[in-house]
Amino acid sequence: MTIFSMGSEGDGKNSPRRDTPLSGPLGGKKICVVGAGFVGTVAAAGFAKFGHEVICVEKDPARVAELSRGKVPFFERDLEELLKSSLAGGRLTFTSNLEKAVDGSKAVFLTVGTPSANGGRADISALKDIISVLSKCLSPGQIVVIKSTVPVGTAGSLKIILEQNGSGTRGVEIINNPEFLREGNAVFDFFNPHRIVIGGDSHDAIETVAHIYRMGMTRHVPIITTNNETAEMIKYASNVYLATKVGFVNELARLCDGVGVNAVEVARVMGMDPRIGQEFLNPGPGWGGSCLPKDLMEFLGLADSLGISLVIPRAVHDANQKQFDHVAQKVKDLLGTLEKKRIGVLGLTFKADTSDLRDSPSIPILKILMEKGAEIMAFDPAAGDDLAAVLPGINRVNTPYESADGSDCILILTEWSEFQLLDWKRMGDNMRTRNIVDTRNILAPELVKKYGFDYSSMGQI
Numbered sequence: 001m002t003i004f005s006m007g008s009e010g011d012g013k014n015s016p017r018r019d020t021p022l023s024g025p026l027g028g029k030k031i032c033v034v035g036a037g038f039v040g041t042v043a044a045a046g047f048a049k050f051g052h053e054v055i056c057v058e059k060d061p062a063r064v065a066e067l068s069r070g071k072v073p074f075f076e077r078d079l080e081e082l083l084k085s086s087l088a089g090g091r092l093t094f095t096s097n098l099e100k101a102v103d104g105s106k107a108v109f110l111t112v113g114t115p116s117a118n119g120g121r122a123d124i125s126a127l128k129d130i131i132s133v134l135s136k137c138l139s140p141g142q143i144v145v146i147k148s149t150v151p152v153g154t155a156g157s158l159k160i161i162l163e164q165n166g167s168g169t170r171g172v173e174i175i176n177n178p179e180f181l182r183e184g185n186a187v188f189d190f191f192n193p194h195r196i197v198i199g200g201d202s203h204d205a206i207e208t209v210a211h212i213y214r215m216g217m218t219r220h221v222p223i224i225t226t227n228n229e230t231a232e233m234i235k236y237a238s239n240v241y242l243a244t245k246v247g248f249v250n251e252l253a254r255l256c257d258g259v260g261v262n263a264v265e266v267a268r269v270m271g272m273d274p275r276i277g278q279e280f281l282n283p284g285p286g287w288g289g290s291c292l293p294k295d296l297m298e299f300l301g302l303a304d305s306l307g308i309s310l311v312i313p314r315a316v317h318d319a320n321q322k323q324f325d326h327v328a329q330k331v332k333d334l335l336g337t338l339e340k341k342r343i344g345v346l347g348l349t350f351k352a353d354t355s356d357l358r359d360s361p362s363i364p365i366l367k368i369l370m371e372k373g374a375e376i377m378a379f380d381p382a383a384g385d386d387l388a389a390v391l392p393g394i395n396r397v398n399t400p401y402e403s404a405d406g407s408d409c410i411l412i413l414t415e416w417s418e419f420q421l422l423d424w425k426r427m428g429d430n431m432r433t434r435n436i437v438d439t440r441n442i443l444a445p446e447l448v449k450k451y452g453f454d455y456s457s458m459g460q461i
């Protein structure tokens, strides 16, 4: 494994972000990005901003049309601005034609989804389909860069497909370049990475991918070059570790609730130790989203397939399921019973600043509450329209105040900052009984208690 830095000026810690792209020694590349989800769109628009000529392939023609007009069909902070700017720069186009898009591209970045399939293993069939098409149209010297999160060994197996299916594909290199973009912060993370990981067998291919990034960076960012399998594992290990950290702090909060200690303060002081770190120490309703849950399942599935028993990730998974019950229990503890109680829910997405409901903790928690007879009046500023499909039976309202109307309890599940600015007196005046379960610890306990609320949080005394 080799580590070197991206930028060249100073230590770069406080370097401003540069608006105009740097011209690297090799100049811009023609790049193809396959998949216009949140990772693909951010990468395509970001690489164009770096100065590369980017063509992004998306199979849905309606999405191609929208993106070409500068419209982002999902919620991702700052992305529309970046997209418009890259389109205006003339270096970004969208198409549905994969074969045409890869023609002449030095690197083809694959960003398609790898959802959980049977038994929790990651389903790489979308990637395989694309590789089959690519095997007919790639030629030596072109590079396939896998940004999708893929099981250890995937680069190797895709290379075999590539070579078996196509005559001219010997000499096409496969690189694993995991992404570490958080939904809701993906644009910021793209331009401000902590590290760039590039796995592969060919020094030249790795160097080309490193150059693609280096061209746009204004500060030192470690570039880690390694083999494909290590890069693949780094991604899984990172997400599983993040889930572990959140899982730990959630249990810490339960313990602190039990003994009357403020868990938020404990976590803040723990995090002052650089070996622990401040981030991912916020207790909540359980971790969710499109990545941590599926990556933990693949991690466990891989271990199982090798007959290796992993105690910690299994416990992290189980503790998260218990966290959902724990939140429902907190509501019941305040109300005595859930039967015929009306719960005003604030926030449904798996975290703030996204419209994504995939594996959101709100889903299992609200299912438990509804099974026990509660009626749900839910408000979320961005949750996708698929709500009725994932949570049949819930009532969606248009304002937070409507969620309070006649409710017995407000349950905060997502940390949207606008919830802190609500008029809590007005919320209380609309309610049948004044109770709040704040699973994100976003409210000031003294304030809501002043308005007569019984307030329950995650270890925030």
Ligand code: UGA
Binding pocket: 149, 179, 180, 181, 182, 183, 184, 239, 242, 246, 279, 280, 281, 282, 283, 284, 285, 286, 287, 288, 289, 290, 291, 292, 350, 351
């Ligand atoms: C995660 C990783 O953070 C990214 O680095 C990675 O690139 C991405 O997965 C991916 O694999 O694509 P994301 O799924 O956007 O990003 O969500 P996170 O910000 O990691 O949050 C995950 C869950 O943990 C959320 O439900 C969040 O509310 C919860 N969380 C996080 C807490 O409850 N407490 C915390 O302190 C932090």
